[in-house]
Amino acid sequence: MMSTKVPGLDRLRQAYAETSKATQLTPLLESAVLARETGASRVFVKAESLQWAGSFKARGAYWRLKQLSADEAERGVVAFSSGNFAQGLAAAGQSLDIPVTIVMPIDAPAAKREATKGYGARVVLTEHGDRAREEVAAARAREISETEGLVLLHPFDDPEIVAGQAGAGLEALDQLATKGVGADIVLCPVGGGGLIGGISLAFHHLSPSTQVFAVEPEGFNGLGASLANGAVSAVPLAENSICDGLMARRPGEAPFAAVTTTNVRALTVDDASVRRAMTTAFERLKLVLEPSGASSLAALLGGKVDVAGKTVLVVATGGNVSLADFMVHVNNA
Numbered sequence: 001m002m003s004t005k006v007p008g009l010d011r012l013r014q015a016y017a018e019t020s021k022a023t024q025l026t027p028l029l030e031s032a033v034l035a036r037e038t039g040a041s042r043v044f045v046k047a048e049s050l051q052w053a054g055s056f057k058a059r060g061a062y063w064r065l066k067q068l069s070a071d072e073a074e075r076g077v078v079a080f081s082s083g084n085f086a087q088g089l090a091a092a093g094q095s096l097d098i099p100v101t102i103v104m105p106i107d108a109p110a111a112k113r114e115a116t117k118g119y120g121a122r123v124v125l126t127e128h129g130d131r132a133r134e135e136v137a138a139a140r141a142r143e144i145s146e147t148e149g150l151v152l153l154h155p156f157d158d159p160e161i162v163a164g165q166a167g168a169g170l171e172a173l174d175q176l177a178t179k180g181v182g183a184d185i186v187l188c189p190v191g192g193g194g195l196i197g198g199i200s201l202a203f204h205h206l207s208p209s210t211q212v213f214a215v216e217p218e219g220f221n222g223l224g225a226s227l228a229n230g231a232v233s234a235v236p237l238a239e240n241s242i243c244d245g246l247m248a249r250r251p252g253e254a255p256f257a258a259v260t261t262t263n264v265r266a267l268t269v270d271d272a273s274v275r276r277a278m279t280t281a282f283e284r285l286k287l288v289l290e291p292s293g294a295s296s297l298a299a300l301l302g303g304k305v306d307v308a309g310k311t312v313l314v315v316a317t318g319g320n321v322s323l324a325d326f327m328v329h330v331n332n333a
Contacts, residue, residue: 004257007163009205012198015063015160016167022062022095023052023167028175033284034314038300040307042181045285046172049293049319053119055245056168056195056317057088057155063164064153065092073098078150080104080137083112084245084292084318085155090119101150103141105133109244111322132237132249156192157252166198172313173206183210184310187296189317190214190223190266191246193255199315200262214259214266215299217241217274222250223259224266232256242271242329245292245318267305273298275333281316282330291329293318 007015027047034043048056065077076099079089086102093100100121104113105128117123124144128136145152154161176183186203188196196214203210214223219238226233234250241247251259274291277298281287289297296314299305321329 004253005159006257006261007159007201011163012166012170012202015163016170018066019059019062019164019167023058024050025171026050028172029285031285034300038303038307039309040312041309042311043300043314044176044183044312045287045297045314045316046168047287048168048315048317049287049289053087053091054115054318054320055084055088055293056165057085058091059167060161060164060194060198061085061088062092064158064160065089065096065098067160068098068151072151076100076150077153078103078141078144078148079153079155080134080141081155082108082134082244082247083116084320086116086121087112087119087320089153090116090121094120101144103137103144105137107133109320109322109325111325112320115320134248154252156194157254159254161194162197162201162254162258164198165195166202168195168315169199169202173202176313181311182207183313185305185307186210186212186313186315187215187299187305188212188315189246189292189295190216190251191292192248193223193251193259195315195317196223196264197255197258200264201258204262212262212264213299213305214264215296216266216268217243217246217295218268218270220247220249221266221268222248223256224268226251226256227259227264227266242274242291243295245290246295267299269295269298269302269304272333273302275329277301278326279330279333287316288319288321288326289316290318290321
């Protein structure tokens with residue numbers, strides 16, 4: 001079973017100090033228009049969509065690869081991902097000269113698959129039929145690990161991944177501080193929970209009064225169900241969501257251990273609200289967001305949280321979407 005050790009603030013800072021050498025300092029955008037429309041005092045958007053490889057995933061992936069022994073790094077790693085961790089890990093592996101194999105569901109977006117290959121990774125596709133696609137991909141990754149001697153990495157259920165992803169939170173805290181403001185509310189997209197685990201820990205240690213909300217797609221609210229049950233729980237297999245990067249049925253043990261120490265609350269958004277958020281991000285913020293990356297903005301615009309008079313931080317997690325798919329989504333908004 002994955003260790004549920006929760007990384008402390010020193011570990012978060014150590015990871016950020018290392019990963020910041022190889023990742024982008026992503027902008028913190030303030031939007032007076034979003035504040036006015038939602039009744040918030042101020043609204044800031046942390047544009048992780050502009051991160052290396054198009055999402056926050058590069059932070060955790062790079063830090064996790066730095067923990068490999070020389071022998072492990074030479075043999076290489078294998079992981080499963082629908083796209084964003086795949087790209088982040090492939091890019092990190094390329095920069096560190098570590099071979100990367102990625103197992104992806106066959107219905108993962110073609111743009112993400114091709115981008116992963118573009119970073120030099122070997123991509124293995126899996127058919128899943130009526131089974132949960134992440135479970136099929138995970139099983140194939142384990143098989144490859146055992147037969148080829150590759151180090152098996154989990155995209156989110158790893159304390160070091162949590163520590164690496166916390167850099168987005170530490171960075172946002174520093175950026176907010178330079179503006180002389182703190183966040184009352186943070187809205188963060190959630191799939192397996194690696195990012196919110198790290199961000200919630202960063203705010204827990206450095207801004208404990210901030211309330212962090214987990215934003216999940218309808219039908220894939222594994223973290224919300226787990227928080228309600230007091231233990232990691234899987235939700236039933238649901239129909240697909242346009243938020244392909246957030247379709248985990250359950251959170252990881254390591255992220256769940258983190259969020260249960262930080263009083264995270266959970267909410268859900270539907271596909272229609274996500275499409276509208278993608279349009280708003282493009283028109284008002286000049287940001288191209290994939291559906292998963294726009295889910296937190298959807299929660300804000302949909303009034304899922306009372307933000308009246310509050311300072312809100314929206315984490316926009318990814319922008320890995322093809323022009324054709326983006327146009328389909330926004331035209332159906």
